[in-house]
Amino acid sequence: MNSLISLAVYAVNIVFAPLLLIGAIRKMKAILQGRQGPPLWQSFLDITKLLHKGETVSATAYWSFNAAPVINISVLTAVALMTPWLGIRSPIAGDLFLFGYLLVLAKFATSLSALDSGSSFGAIGASRETAISLFSETAMIAALAAIALHSHSSSFSVMFASGHRSLYAAALSGLVATALWMASMADLSRMPFDDPTTHLELTMIHEAQVLENSGRNLAIVEFATALRTVVLIGITARVILLMLPPLSHIVQYLVTIVLLALGAATIAVCETTLVRLRWRRLPNLLSFAVSAAMVACLVAALRG
Amino acid sequence: MAISCLALIGTLVTSCFIRTIGIAFQGRPRSAAAEKAHEVASGMRASQIILSCACVGLGLCAPWMLRLESFVIGQHFASGPPLSSAWTLPLGSAIFTVLVVAAAVTGWLINERSFDPARVYITWDCGFGDVGPRVQATSISFAQPVVRMFGTLFNYAHTLRLEGLDSRLFPDEVLSETTVDHPLEHHVYGPAVKWFDQLSHTIMEMQQGSIHIYLLTMLVTLALLLVIGGYLQ
Amino acid sequence: MSISLTTEPVSALLAILALWMIGVTQYHTTVVLFGIQTTIVGALAAWIGWEHKEPMLIGVGAAVILLKGIGAPLYLSYAARKIGCRRERGLAIAPPIQLFVAGAAIALLALSHPFRGELPTTAMPSIDILFLGMLFMVTRRLAVSQIIGFLVLENGIFLFTVTLTHPMPALIDMGVLMDVLAGTMLAGMLAFRINNAFEHIDVAQLTELHG
Numbered sequence: 064m065n066s067l068i069s070l071a072v073y074a075v076n077i078v079f080a081p082l083l084l085i086g087a088i089r090k091m092k093a094i095l096q097g098r099q100g101p102p103l104w105q106s107f108l109d110i111t112k113l114l115h116k117g118e119t120v121s122a123t124a125y126w127s128f129n130a131a132p133v134i135n136i137s138v139l140t141a142v143a144l145m146t147p148w149l150g151i152r153s154p155i156a157g158d159l160f161l162f163g164y165l166l167v168l169a170k171f172a173t174s175l176s177a178l179d180s181g182s183s184f185g186a187i188g189a190s191r192e193t194a195i196s197l198f199s200e201t202a203m204i205a206a207l208a209a210i211a212l213h214s215h216s217s218s219f220s221v222m223f224a225s226g227h228r229s230l231y232a233a234a235l236s237g238l239v240a241t242a243l244w245m246a247s248m249a250d251l252s253r254m255p256f257d258d259p260t261t262h263l264e265l266t267m268i269h270e271a272q273v274l275e276n277s278g279r280n281l282a283i284v285e286f287a288t289a290l291r292t293v294v295l296i297g298i299t300a301r302v303i304l305l306m307l308p309p310l311s312h313i314v315q316y317l318v319t320i321v322l323l324a325l326g327a328a329t330i331a332v333c334e335t336t337l338v339r340l341r342w343r344r345l346p347n348l349l350s351f352a353v354s355a356a357m358v359a360c361l362v363a364a365l366r367g
Numbered sequence: 368m369a370i371s372c373l374a375l376i377g378t379l380v381t382s383c384f385i386r387t388i389g390i391a392f393q394g395r396p397r398s399a400a401a402e403k404a405h406e407v408a409s410g411m412r413a414s415q416i417i418l419s420c421a422c423v424g425l426g427l428c429a430p431w432m433l434r435l436e437s438f439v440i441g442q443h444f445a446s447g448p449p450l451s452s453a454w455t456l457p458l459g460s461a462i463f464t465v466l467v468v469a470a471a472v473t474g475w476l477i478n479e480r481s482f483d484p485a486r487v488y489i490t491w492d493c494g495f496g497d498v499g500p501r502v503q504a505t506s507i508s509f510a511q512p513v514v515r516m517f518g519t520l521f522n523y524a525h526t527l528r529l530e531g532l533d534s535r536l537f538p539d540e541v542l543s544e545t546t547v548d549h550p551l552e553h554h555v556y557g558p559a560v561k562w563f564d565q566l567s568h569t570i571m572e573m574q575q576g577s578i579h580i581y582l583l584t585m586l587v588t589l590a591l592l593l594v595i596g597g598y599l600q
Numbered sequence: 601m602s603i604s605l606t607t608e609p610v611s612a613l614l615a616i617l618a619l620w621m622i623g624v625t626q627y628h629t630t631v632v633l634f635g636i637q638t639t640i641v642g643a644l645a646a647w648i649g650w651e652h653k654e655p656m657l658i659g660v661g662a663a664v665i666l667l668k669g670i671g672a673p674l675y676l677s678y679a680a681r682k683i684g685c686r687r688e689r690g691l692a693i694a695p696p697i698q699l700f701v702a703g704a705a706i707a708l709l710a711l712s713h714p715f716r717g718e719l720p721t722t723a724m725p726s727i728d729i730l731f732l733g734m735l736f737m738v739t740r741r742l743a744v745s746q747i748i749g750f751l752v753l754e755n756g757i758f759l760f761t762v763t764l765t766h767p768m769p770a771l772i773d774m775g776v777l778m779d780v781l782a783g784t785m786l787a788g789m790l791a792f793r794i795n796n797a798f799e800h801i802d803v804a805q806l807t808e809l810h811g
Contacts, residue, residue, distance in 0.1 A: 118485035123395055123498075133476070137468035141461045155460040163374060165461070167381050174385045178504060181394030182490045186504035189389065193382040194512035197375065204374035212370075234609060238616075264493060274491055279479060283472065346516055351623055354702065357371050358616065 070144075070154035072316070077143050081289035082106035084296070084327055091331035106289070110282045118278035121180040131176030132276065132283040138169045139290045147223050148297025150304055150319030151312045157219035159211050163204040166250075169291070170196060177272035184264040188271025191342070195249050195256065195268065198349035202246035205356035206239045210302065212363035223301055236305040238359045243302060245352035247295035249345075251288070253330055255337045256345055266339070296326040386509045394503045427462070507547060514547055522548035607763050610644050611725035614759065618732040618752055622702050625688045627680050627744065631673045634748050638669035641755055645762045649770070656770035657762075663777060664758070672751060672784055679788045680744050683795045688740055702735055726763065729756030743791045743801040747784060754780045 086103040093100025120128065142165050145157035174192060177185035211217045213235060214224070249256045252269035264271055273284045300322035304315060340348060396402040406412070492498050507514070514521050524546045531539030573580055617637045621630050642664035649657025680686070730753055737749030754776070761773060795801050 117483060118480075119488050120485045121490040122487050123490055125393065127393070129476075133469050133472045136472055137465045140468045141464040144464055145461055155464065161461060164377060167377060171381050171385060175388060175393065178385070178389035178393040180490045181498055181503060182492065183498065183502045183504070184491070184493070186389075186394070186509065189385065190504070190509045191512055193378075193385060193509075194516070197378050197382065197513065200378045201371055201374040204377075205371040208370040208374075230609070234612075278485070279476060342512075343515075347623060347625070351620070353371070354619055354623070355616075358619065360370060362612070 066154055069152055072151065073144055073149060073154055076149055077140065077290065080323070081286065081293045082110065084293050084323060085289045087324065087327045088331050088334075091328055092335055095331060095335045106285075110286060113282035113285070114279055116278040118280060120277075121182075121275055123181040124176075124179050124275065127172075128176045128179040128275070129280070131172040131179075132280045132287065134172040135169050135287040136283050136290075138165050138172075139287050139294070141165060142169075143290055143294050145219070146294055146298050147219055147301055148294045148319075150297075150301060150315035152220060159204070159207050159217040159219065159222070162207070162219070163200065166203075166291075167196070167200060169287070173272050176275075180275045182275065184267070184271045184274055187265065188268055188274075191268045192252075192272060195345065195349065198346060198353055199246040199249040202242050202349065202352040202356045203250065205353070205360050206242040206246065206302075207298075209235060209239050209356065209359035209363040210305070212360060223305065233306040235359055235363060236302050238355055238362075240299055240302045240306075242352045242355040242359065243295075243299045245349065246356070247299060248330075248333075249349055249352070251292050251295060254334045255340045255348070258334070258339045260334075261339075266342075293323065296323055300326065382513075386506055389509065390504060390506055395498065395500050397500045397503050397505070507545075511545065520550065522546070607644065607648070608725075610640065611759060611763065614640060614755070615725040615728040615732070618729045618736075618756075619702055621748075621752065622732060622736055622739075627686055627688070627742065628677060630745065630748055631677050631680070634752060635669055635673035637752070638672070638755055639665050641759055641762075642669050645758070645773075648762055654770060657773070660770050660773045660777065663774065667781055668751070668777065672781065675784070675788060676744060676747065679791055683744070683791065683801060685742055685744065685801060688742060688745065702732060723760060723763070726756050726760035729753075729759060732756075741802050741804045743787075743794060743803055746803065747787045747791070750787075751780065751784065 083103060083106075085106045086101070089105065090100045090103055141155070142162060145153055145155045145165075146162055147153045147157070170192065174189040177189040179185075207222075208217075210222050213232060214222045216222065248254070252259060252267075257268040257270075258266070259270065261267060261270070264274065267274075269288070273281070273288075276284050297319065300319050303322060304310075304318060307318075310318070390397070396404070490498050515523055526542065526544045526546075528540075528542040529535065529538040530541075531537060573584075614637055617633055617640075621633045621637075624630050624633065642661045644661070645664060646658045646661025649655065649659075649661055733749050733751075733753030733756055735749075736752060737746050740746060740749065758773065758776070791801055794806070798806070
């Protein structure tokens, strides 16, 4: 597949897909709750509004506070161009460990900005986020490593080269997709790990870290979060695609769009029906993701 | 298994550094001495910056370093280690993207801020009053979620006492105390440091200026080297 | 489909179910998972009996499904309802660490490969289920959970004997099954008596021997 075409497709999708996905989640949640809900492009209007608003920065904040949204968006753009989250080959060659560590770098910048303003909510959010990322990052990297072990390479282009080759590979992809989905929901602070629409600061995990951002910073941060959501759901969809026989590029792209919409629907259903777990019980749920990922790694390592 | 350990190590390292940088540099000063602290001379800063750039450079240019080393080592030993087969990550394009986007966004933000500067105000405190030094994050408070998960290892104990007429809802006095053991520091590092200290004291007494002791040390070292050299032959 | 092609994935699925059980604290969920696992084991045994043309094995498989896969869970959840215990409390090591340990144990087992040449690869999941059942028993405090652990252990043994290349005579399987079921009934009744005597079935507190 031509690199330029891939770059064009990815560029267009990076601009439009994240906010559309967030809009789709909101719309589906509203329909499930019996309301009409905001239109699909409401997130675009929200970001535009935020861009016109003035900024308020805390007096205690240092330059790392203003640097964090910049680092976030640039790292996440690199990740989005590197991972095959659209079902077709990514324009830049991606690597599993680069993917994992770039995501951790983005989280590092966010946590530092949270601690920077000296607010205790930021500190609580940052400490809880690091505690959760102990599990969710491990699960994510281990789950993708299972596929890497199966295809004997850590480069994304080799790992996701084609569809399933055997029943065993399909089963492995299923296990990996489960682990990856749970780890992604924890990483994105979605239900049942955290309620993204809560206004109670003491229960926030991700929102507490971006509490101090306003105006343009907040616009960048919200877009970065939406981009992270779409990339993580996209990579889960790509793993699910591994269970199907090899298809042509256009069909894979369309199937990925359908799976992204399904993912949004699942998130909407989870946020409407599930209740946020108590903080003490979160590691219990996440450890399922970690064990599933470790078992997948083990099976891949043993069976080759 | 090794890969999950690798991922876990990466995450733990990141958490450790977030905590260290966070409590050292960020938020409000946590003590009077910290409030009066000021930046050191530029020489000290420059040396640290050079070292950290070297670290980052070594990490990013690892494949080339390995090739250089294998070339050097290959000259001295007949069968050099096969280091040239080390993985090379596709860092170039990723870093390029990161830098380009970061530069673009920073430039745009600086431009916007020149028209519409950010207003400086207090940190959001949810109405609880000034966010002073006592409510800043400390190292143990940052690590508390993880410590409680592994509570058995650390002898984590939490006492909570509420006193007052209607103590559940409107307590007069609240006592919430967390005690944590530090097993590694107290039981492993502590004794090791003490033993090392005693050893160095003994050696220091030996080196107190007596020429005979110096000569004796030199003789013993030479004898040992001869013996070891003889065995190695 | 040949036997080895099905037994391997199915055994792996059973091992995953056992691993899932270790992380769950609600008693009812563990009972349901155990029921599903035993039903699949029984179905596998019956199918292997069908392939090998051994009617006795089919009978054993059907008995396992009916008695151990449906009967035992029903009895145990009835017992739990009567006693009134719903979830595990006060586990010494939290479920996440349990899961880590379980995963590590399986990994070590798989890597050490004790009887490399003599056993088929389907033996590995059954030994895993055995160890996971034991881990379940060791880490839980409710008496009824210990019964479930013991039954999972027996599932592992049964799976092992059924998937051997020279399978054990079905008569022995039947005998073991009957013994295990009798043990379960007795253990359930004992749990009632313990609850009546002590108002709880927390085995960690039953450490003193009375005259």
